[in-house]
Amino acid sequence: MIWDDLDLELAKRRDQGLLRTRRTLQSPAGPHAIVDGRPLLAFCSNDYLGLAADPAVAAALADGARHWGAGSGASHLVSGHLEPFQQLEARLAAFTGFARALTFSTGYMANLAIVPSLVGRGDAVFADKLNHASLIDAVQLSRADHVRYPHNDVATLERLLENSTARKKLILTDAVFSMDGDLAPLTELFALAERFDAWLVVDDAHGFGVLGPQGRGSLAHLGLPASPRILLMGTLGKAAGVSGAFVAGTESVIEWLLQTARPYIFTTAASPAVACALLASLDTLASPDGDTRRAHLQALIARLRAGLAGTPWRLLHSDTAIQPIVVGDNHAVLAVAQGLLDQGLWVPAIRPPTVPAGSARLRVSLSAAHTLDDVDRLTTALAAVAAPAP
Numbered sequence: 237m238i239w240d241d242l243d244l245e246l247a248k249r250r251d252q253g254l255l256r257t258r259r260t261l262q263s264p265a266g267p268h269a270i271v272d273g274r275p276l277l278a279f280c281s282n283d284y285l286g287l288a289a290d291p292a293v294a295a296a297l298a299d300g301a302r303h304w305g306a307g308s309g310a311s312h313l314v315s316g317h318l319e320p321f322q323q324l325e326a327r328l329a330a331f332t333g334f335a336r337a338l339t340f341s342t343g344y345m346a347n348l349a350i351v352p353s354l355v356g357r358g359d360a361v362f363a364d365k366l367n368h369a370s371l372i373d374a375v376q377l378s379r380a381d382h383v384r385y386p387h388n389d390v391a392t393l394e395r396l397l398e399n400s401t402a403r404k405k406l407i408l409t410d411a412v413f414s415m416d417g418d419l420a421p422l423t424e425l426f427a428l429a430e431r432f433d434a435w436l437v438v439d440d441a442h443g444f445g446v447l448g449p450q451g452r453g454s455l456a457h458l459g460l461p462a463s464p465r466i467l468l469m470g471t472l473g474k475a476a477g478v479s480g481a482f483v484a485g486t487e488s489v490i491e492w493l494l495q496t497a498r499p500y501i502f503t504t505a506a507s508p509a510v511a512c513a514l515l516a517s518l519d520t521l522a523s524p525d526g527d528t529r530r531a532h533l534q535a536l537i538a539r540l541r542a543g544l545a546g547t548p549w550r551l552l553h554s555d556t557a558i559q560p561i562v563v564g565d566n567h568a569v570l571a572v573a574q575g576l577l578d579q580g581l582w583v584p585a586i587r588p589p590t591v592p593a594g595s596a597r598l599r600v601s602l603s604a605a606h607t608l609d610d611v612d613r614l615t616t617a618l619a620a621v622a623a624p625a626p
């Protein structure tokens with residue numbers, strides 16, 4: 237039958253240690269999760285500032301629903317563009333320093349919107365090999381040539397741009413790489429974009445809220461200008477703790493997206509309550525309380541890196557909340573994750589195809605909601621798993 241292939245393929249994945257499973261949480265997002273009735277100390281989430289379950293943000297969501305209802309009723313261009321979205325766009329533009337911003341229901345959709353709106357057949361996208369899956373899909377959807385350069389390799393990118401005869405060029409990169417935690421060389425990429433008259437599209441899913449003054453993101457962190465050739469994409473379900481995404485740029489590029497981007501036009505607007513929650517979350521994110529959260533996050537990162545110095549695994553260079561520990565083998569990484577789980581710690585094992593073959597890893601992600609003691613528990617548990625059996 238037509239579905240027999242599926243069972244074969246699923247069995248193959250199971251044998252290779254590649255089958256993915258979900259765990260159902262019986263607790264709100266946060267370091268202290270309840271799974272199957274059992275408390276686990278979790279290092280899994282992208283809730284970098286601890287805002288996902290923040291009482292003020294949750295209250296803004298509830299108040300927003302009471303005032304604006306649960307749904308928007310239509311797409312933005314029909315009648316679903318309720319006032320909280322308009323306020324959110326204005327706030328995001330001012331916060332990121334761009335002329336205008338447009339919100340999307342998810343970051344995945346924002347990326348699918350940006351690339352096909354700017355380039356098409358006969359054009360070329362120059363993309364880092366470790367870019368997020370949504371950026372890879374976005375290039376395919378655009379039908380532009382997909383020219384991939386080795387991770388953060390500016391010299392190779394320069395050669396590729398020099399040799400390109402494409403009509404329009406677009407440089408596409410994560411700002412903070414989601415499985416490695418390192419930063420893209422955005423200053424150098426911007427210089428190349430200027431030299432070759434290319435767009436520079438920066439996906440700041442993991443930098444927005446975390447890096448830069450007030451958490452304005454990776455561009456602000458590196459002191460880059462709000463240039464008309466830069467499009468900044470930020471997600472609102474990670475450090476901002478809610479859901480959704482935005483694209484910031486000039487008046488005209490944002491207007492162009494609004495007119496042409498199918499993932500913006502042909503979808504129902506998110507709940508207005510989500511926009512209300514985001515306005516509250518941005519209040520905290522940009523406030524002195526946000527600075528305190530970011531400073532605490534940095535202290536946690538330093539503590540983890542110091543505590544891991546004695547373990548046998550390779551720690552990638554990362555100054556962000558994403559702290560991957562490369563184990564290598566798929567089955568080995570599952571064994572380490574299980575060893576941690578046995579001690580009540582939950583750290584996700586990331587395997588191919590999410591990361592390159594042979595680089596399976598524990599993806600430790602830290603949140604301002606963790607304590608220094610939480611991090612010490614993790615390093616102690618890792619040392620116990622690493623110790624040879626007696």
Ligand SMILES: *Cc1c(COP(=O)(O)O)cnc(C)c1O
Pocket residue numbers: 341342343344345347368370410414439441442471472473480481
């Ligand atoms: C999470 C993520 C996305 C997708 O954002 P969602 O809002 O979760 O759809 C896009 N790009 C990167 C780099 C991400 O990490």
